[in-house]
Amino acid sequence: MQRTSFETMNCSVAQCLEVVGEWWSMLIIRDAFLGVRRFDDFQSRLGISRNILNVRLTSLVETGVLERVPYQERPLRHEYRLTDKGRDLWPVLTTMREWGDKWAAPNGAPLEVVHDACGEVMHLKHTCSTCGEPADRRSVRVRPGPGATPSDFDRTALVAPT
């Protein structure tokens, strides 16, 4: 199946997929959050070909999710670190993991995340940053935003609650 570019789509979900929608990319980002920084470590943990890994890392550097930083002079060696833009993917990664834990982990979660504040295994609760009340699909409605184009008005006009 041909990969299409979503670059021209006026949709923030598509723009996120444009950067991280390729499967390996999100697993590289996962490992970067787990502290992995070096090419060989990514390679052995992911079991991915060096060629594909190189393409994906280069793409993640170009899109500003990772930065390539020298850690040794002679010979010159680089490592890959999450940028602020990359670190902001933590909620995407975490909600993906939680969905997988619930729906596709018959033997239980492979990884547990412990919350420092309470010492318990953490599950995210999503609330509204303004009022603090729970936020879920039933408690929101959508409308065209400041970056909407005319076709986005058609898009939201079609909308019915699910």
Place this chain on the structure above:
Amino acid sequence: MQRTSFETMNCSVAQCLEVVGEWWSMLIIRDAFLGVRRFDDFQSRLGISRNILNVRLTSLVETGVLERVPYQERPLRHEYRLTDKGRDLWPVLTTMREWGDKWAAPNGAPLEVVHDACGEVMHLKHTCSTCGEPADRRSVRVRPGPGATPSDFDRTALVAPT
């Protein structure tokens, strides 16, 4: 680049990507949350070929994210509805959208989500479901879970804070 199956990876992020990692799939799911149910509506909104759309919808039905439900008898017509498993992708979709709004929407958010409880444009705040304190990448640590395999212990052993 060859698509690899992540089915055998003991990782919930990979399992989520196994279901929704294909780009069109997440945009189909986005439109399903916006109330789209019929093949022709998905097709015209996504600007996707009927063949690719059919493959992706069939896959989403097989993985249990959508269900195919008759809505008309003569001639027989079906529509696609999110299942509980599909509706549980709302946080993944929403965190993707918020990331795209912040990092890849130079003209502003194409779509705004308004929170019923307060009437304000909603941004998610992530908290711990146990203690209610904020949850972010800095306030958690990971450890092998009940579904961990020996190699997962290696995986988490490598971990350093980012």
